[in-house]
Amino acid sequence: MYRLIFIMAAFFLYCCSAPERKDDTQKEITGIPAVSKSSISFRIAPALSLPESRFKELLDLFDKYKGVTDEITLFTNVTHAPLPLDSIRNRSVIFKQRMEQARARGYRAGINVLTTIGHHNENLENSLQGVFEHITNIEGQISQGSLCPNDPSVQEYIKDQYRIVTEAKPDYIWIDDDVRFGHMPVGLGCFCNNCLRIFKEETGKEYNRDMLKKALNTGGQKEKQEIREKWLQHNRNTLSRLFKLIEETVHSIQPEMPLGFMTGDRFFEGYDFDNWADFLAGTAGKEVMWRPGGGYYTDFNNGGLAGKSHDIGRQVSLLPRHITSIQSEIECFPYQRLQKAAGMVALEAASHIAAGCTGAAFNVFTMTDEPLNEYEPLIAKLYTMRPFYDLMVKCLGRDSLSGIQTFWNKNSAVTANLVAGNWLDMPFPVTNHTIYDIGMPAAYSNKDPAVTMLSGNSIFAMSREEIEKLLSTPVYMDAEALQQINDMGFGELTGFEVVKSEDKDQIEKLTDHPLNKDFAGRERDCRQSFYKSSAFTLKATDNKAQSLSRLIDYSGKVTGVIAMGIFENKKGGRICVSGYYPWTFQENLSRSAQMKSVFRWLSGDRLPGYIGSYHKINLWVREPVDGKTALAFTNSSFDPAENVTLMLRTKSKKIRVYDMGAKETSVSSSGTDGPYEKFIIPFVDPWQMRLVVTE
Ligand SMILES: [Zn+2]
Numbered sequence: 001m002y003r004l005i006f007i008m009a010a011f012f013l014y015c016c017s018a019p020e021r022k023d024d025t026q027k028e029i030t031g032i033p034a035v036s037k038s039s040i041s042f043r044i045a046p047a048l049s050l051p052e053s054r055f056k057e058l059l060d061l062f063d064k065y066k067g068v069t070d071e072i073t074l075f076t077n078v079t080h081a082p083l084p085l086d087s088i089r090n091r092s093v094i095f096k097q098r099m100e101q102a103r104a105r106g107y108r109a110g111i112n113v114l115t116t117i118g119h120h121n122e123n124l125e126n127s128l129q130g131v132f133e134h135i136t137n138i139e140g141q142i143s144q145g146s147l148c149p150n151d152p153s154v155q156e157y158i159k160d161q162y163r164i165v166t167e168a169k170p171d172y173i174w175i176d177d178d179v180r181f182g183h184m185p186v187g188l189g190c191f192c193n194n195c196l197r198i199f200k201e202e203t204g205k206e207y208n209r210d211m212l213k214k215a216l217n218t219g220g221q222k223e224k225q226e227i228r229e230k231w232l233q234h235n236r237n238t239l240s241r242l243f244k245l246i247e248e249t250v251h252s253i254q255p256e257m258p259l260g261f262m263t264g265d266r267f268f269e270g271y272d273f274d275n276w277a278d279f280l281a282g283t284a285g286k287e288v289m290w291r292p293g294g295g296y297y298t299d300f301n302n303g304g305l306a307g308k309s310h311d312i313g314r315q316v317s318l319l320p321r322h323i324t325s326i327q328s329e330i331e332c333f334p335y336q337r338l339q340k341a342a343g344m345v346a347l348e349a350a351s352h353i354a355a356g357c358t359g360a361a362f363n364v365f366t367m368t369d370e371p372l373n374e375y376e377p378l379i380a381k382l383y384t385m386r387p388f389y390d391l392m393v394k395c396l397g398r399d400s401l402s403g404i405q406t407f408w409n410k411n412s413a414v415t416a417n418l419v420a421g422n423w424l425d426m427p428f429p430v431t432n433h434t435i436y437d438i439g440m441p442a443a444y445s446n447k448d449p450a451v452t453m454l455s456g457n458s459i460f461a462m463s464r465e466e467i468e469k470l471l472s473t474p475v476y477m478d479a480e481a482l483q484q485i486n487d488m489g490f491g492e493l494t495g496f497e498v499v500k501s502e503d504k505d506q507i508e509k510l511t512d513h514p515l516n517k518d519f520a521g522r523e524r525d526c527r528q529s530f531y532k533s534s535a536f537t538l539k540a541t542d543n544k545a546q547s548l549s550r551l552i553d554y555s556g557k558v559t560g561v562i563a564m565g566i567f568e569n570k571k572g573g574r575i576c577v578s579g580y581y582p583w584t585f586q587e588n589l590s591r592s593a594q595m596k597s598v599f600r601w602l603s604g605d606r607l608p609g610y611i612g613s614y615h616k617i618n619l620w621v622r623e624p625v626d627g628k629t630a631l632a633f634t635n636s637s638f639d640p641a642e643n644v645t646l647m648l649r650t651k652s653k654k655i656r657v658y659d660m661g662a663k664e665t666s667v668s669s670s671g672t673d674g675p676y677e678k679f680i681i682p683f684v685d686p687w688q689m690r691l692v693v694t695e
Contacts, residue, residue, distance in 0.1 A: 035397045038389035039325045039359030041071035043112055046091060047369040049074045049098050054369055059105050061372055065383035069362075071108040073174060074098060076165065078367050080119035080178070081127035081145035085160050092168040099170055110172035111165045116158055116246070119176075120184035121145040128157070133194055137186035138213045138424050146183040148190045149242045150198055158242070162249045172258040173250060177293060177329075179242065179261070181235055181268055188268055188424045190238075199234050216423045225460060228414040228423060236270035243279035251282050260289030262329060265311050267413040267429050273318040290319055291361050293329030296348065298339040302687070305348055306618040306636055307432065309355040310442060313401065313620075314408065314430075316356030317444040321398055327361035328352035335366050337374050342381035343687065347634065349385070350660065350689045353392045354620040354632035355442070356401065360389070387662040388691070395630040395693050399622040402608040403441030404476075404599065405449035406430055407458050415457040431455040433583035437636060438592045439611025440599060441621045450474065450603040454481040455583065464488065472571035474602040479536035479579040495545035495567025496577050499537045499560070504528045506535035506551045508563050508580040510590060513548050515566070515597045522590035523552075526581040536579030538562040542569075548598070551580065566598065574602045589614050605649070605674050612678065613645035627651065629694045635684040642683055647676040652694035655679050660689055 042062075048054050062069055074095050077083050092111075099109035117135070118127075121144050133151035134142040147154040165173060182188050189195075191209050200206045207215065215227050243261075250257050259280045263273065273290075280288045292315035296308040312328055319326065330349055332340045340348075349360035362382065365375055408430045416426035435453070436442045443449050452470060454477040459467055467485065471493040477485070483498050491497060506528060512520035528535060535551055537560030545567040551560030563580045576598055586595060596610055608621040609631060621631040629650050635641040648655070653669045669677040684690055 035324050035358050035393050038353065038386070038393040039071075039327055040069050040386070040389065041073050041327055041359070041361045042069050042365065043073045043075060043361055043363040044365060045075050045078045045367045047078065047367055048365060048372075050091065050094050051369055055098050055101065057372055058365075059102065061376060061379060062107070063105060065379050067386050068379055068383040069107065071110065071171075072099075072102045073110050073112045073361065075112045075114050077114045079123035079127070080115060081122050081124055082115045082118040082147060082157070083161075084128050085157070085164065088161055088164050092164050095165075095170075096168040099168070103171075108171045110170040110174065111168065112174040112176060113161065113165060114176045114178070116161070116175055116179050116242075117149050117154065118143075118146040118183075119178040132157070133192050135181070135183045135186060135189040136192040136195075137189050138191045138209050140191075140209055141186045143183040143186045143189070146178070146189075148192050148195060149179075150190070150192075150195050150238055155245055158245060159249045162246050163253065166250045166253045166257060169254070170257075172260060172289065174260040174262060174289070174291065175246065177262040177264055179239065180264070180266060188426075195234075195238070198238075199231070202234055202237065203230050213422075213424070217417075217421070221418060221460075224418060224423075225414050229411055232268070232270040232411060232413060235268065236272040236275070239269060239272070239276060240279050243276050247280050247282045251284070251286065255284065256286060258287035258289055258325075260291060260325070262291035262293055263315050264293050265314060265428075265430075268426070270413075271318065271410040273315065274320055277320055277323060287325075288323055289325040289327070290316075290323055291327050291329050292316055292352075292357065293331070297331060297333050299341055299344040300339075302344070302636070305344070305351060306437065306634070308348070309351045309618070310406075310436065310444070312352045312357060313355035313442060313444040317401070324358060324398060326357045327359040328357040329363065330360050331363045333363070335364060337378065342378040345378060346381050346385045346660070347687055347689060349382075349389060350392060350632070351618070351634055353389060353396065354634070354689065356444070358393050358398065385660065388658065388660050391658060391662050392632060392691050395691060396622055396632065399625055399630070400445065401441075401443040402450065402621055402623045403443035403619075404435070404451045404453060404607070405443045405446055406433070406453045406455075407446060409446055409461050411461040412458065415460045418457050418460055429458070431458070431583055434586050435583065435595065436618055437616055438586050438595065439613075439615060439617040439619055439633075440596070441608055441610060441619050450606040450608065451476055451599055453477070456480045457484065459484055459488075468493075471569065471575070472573040474574045474604070474606075476576045476578065476582075476599070476602060478582040479534075479538065479577060482538070482577045491541060493569040493571060493573060494575055494577065495540060495542045495569060496538045496562070496565055497541050498579070499539045501534040501536045502528075502551075502559065503532070503534055505553050506559060506580065507553070508535075508549045509552050510549050510594065511547050513546060515601055516548060516590075516594055517597060519590040519593060524580070524585065524588060524591050526585045531581075531584070533581055533584075535560070535563065538565055538577060538579050540565065540567075542567060544568065548576075548594070549580070566601065574604065576602055587616070605676070607649065609646060609648040609676075611644060612647040613643060615641045615644055617641065617644065624650070630692070632689055632691045634689045635686055638686045640683060640685055644681040644684055646679045646681060646692065647673065648679060648694070649675050650677055650694050653677065654695040656693045656695060657681055658691040658693075666695075
């Protein structure tokens with residue numbers, strides 16, 4: 001997941017004015033830069049870079065599989081609290097030599113600052129000592145391993161650290177994901193006294209920690225939203241100042257130095273990626289790189305793979321188009337080889353490219369000084385993948401994804417625990433679901449998605465005007481979102497209201513509505529007594545609203561007239577409300593087929609493509625460019641997928657299909673269904689991806 005009187009005075013002048021934010025309208029991109037190949041790096045621990053013989057062994061391994069990487073990125077440290085400056089200085093002397101050795105063999109080489117402010121408590125005895133403000137939670141507890149980036153002494157330390165690594169003349173410098181506000185063991189921060197003083201300068205109101213906690217969590221919903229939004233902006237400003245500090249320090253020494261930043265889903269930080277990218281580029285607009293990441297450390301539970309790609313897709317969707325080096329974080333921490341199969345590491349990089357990246361940063365090697373032979377099969381596997389990664393990036397480039405968006409925006413964090421509970425114990429503010437796993441096209445930007453999915457409190461991240469506008473577009477929502485929207489006075493646009501909810505023994509039964517096709521009468525029993533979720537009964541409030549399913553109990557008696565329904569409102573917005581397990585258990589044939597049918601109707605056949613056959617597949621489709629469409633999909637099942645039917649909204653009658661060995665086959669259309677051509681791909685092995693390009 002950072003001299004006193006004079007500095008304090010200067011500091012307050014500095015922090016009282018938030019860095020200037022650019023108007024979003026200035027950032028509309030007219031041209032999309034072409035990216036000709038993937039950008040691949042490996043991140044290397046000091047145990048492999050500092051000993052000369054071990055580093056030579058590493059370079060020999062890369063040379064044996066020449067082309068497996070473009071870049072070799074040296075971690076400053078392996079433990080997660082900030083390093084003393086002397087350690088950074090001593091190591092940088094050696095890093096400079098190692099980077100020269102890497103360049104002599106044809107690699108770009110740079111430095112990854114693992115701890116700008118520090119991740120958490122680890123190896124504190126050998127880490128930075130001194131009088132620093134530490135990341136502080138709302139209760140006043142501190143993380144000894146993380147520094148407050150608003151402390152002037154910390155800022156001096158950060159400047160010194162970046163000055164030292166810049167003077168080692170790397171080709172680029174990466175800032176790691178310790179630059180965030182969630183740090184073990186204290187959770188979300190920073191609520192140190194100094195940060196509260198800055199908040200007072202920003203808002204004009206003084207809080208101590210108790211008062212602020214109360215204001216964030218009690219009182220009216222509107223008041224809670226307002227102060228939470230202000231705190232998100234405070235966090236955005238803090239990180240903007242930090243990036244400005246780093247940028248000015250580095251570029252005053254090496255004006256052309258590319259800077260990269262590693263992220264995760266940064267909801268509490270205010271998700272200000274586009275503005276932070278501008279601060280890292282500086283006023284001269286130098287190159288910025290990005291490394292979106294998330295947690296998927298083993299292949300013990302493979303649902304995490306597509307889940308991480310969705311996290312990464314969200315992160316990429318905010319990045320300015322001129323950022324072309326977007327290397328997904330591929331991490332197998334703590335790097336024990338049998339935790340994740342080489343084939344899954346290979347697929348993971350491809351999956352994240354499908355979701356928007358242009359490359360990968362592999363953090364897969366040992367952290368200790370030991371022979372590398374156990375890693376060679378992984379390097380050999382990744383070497384075989386390089387042509388596929390290059391081909392994917394050449395075909396997909398930085399083109400936008402088109403499809404179904406699970407609603408989120410930069411203010412989504414305010415919606416967490418909004419009705420009740422402690423905001424600072426916030427759950428993840430975006431619904432996790434398996435709808436994408438049945439072959440639906442994932443998209444992450446809220447700019448004109450084919451369909452928007454709304455859950456629970458997610459609407460509270462929008463203004464009334466934004467909600468009203470959204471309801472004139474295709475929306476799939478759960479019953480909680482319906483209730484919230486109706487309560488805000490938009491009931492006329494939803495067509496339904498919630499009548500009741502039951503916590504047990506309900507089964508969904510499909511009606512004979514045409515969108516249910518051959519599945520009228522089929523049942524979906526998600527076993528409420530095991531998998532807790534309320535079943536909502538809906539009522540139509542407009543005579544144009546139609547029922548797609550009802551609820552029955554275990555005797556077959558109808559207990560709810562409408563469980564799921566559709567409605568087209570007077571603004572042209574098509575709405576579907578699902579009151580029974582709207583986000584999970586989508587995997588039986590009848591539900592899977594129904595959802596594809598419903599989403600086609602919702603979008604008015606604007607889905608760019610989907611998997612028409614009954615398979616467990618994750619799909620990412622790019623906006624067409626010059627009439628050509630490119631997409632990628634994964635068979636996310638342990639079974640082979642036979643006769644995968646790709647429904648594609650295109651005028652092309654033929655597609656080229658590439659397997660992960662970059663081997664090409666050609667598939668002709670088997671017919672049409674509305675604006676969709678139907679392409680049947682005969683066979684896809686388990687956990688394999690295909691790249692598809694229309695001819
Ligand atoms: Zn602080």
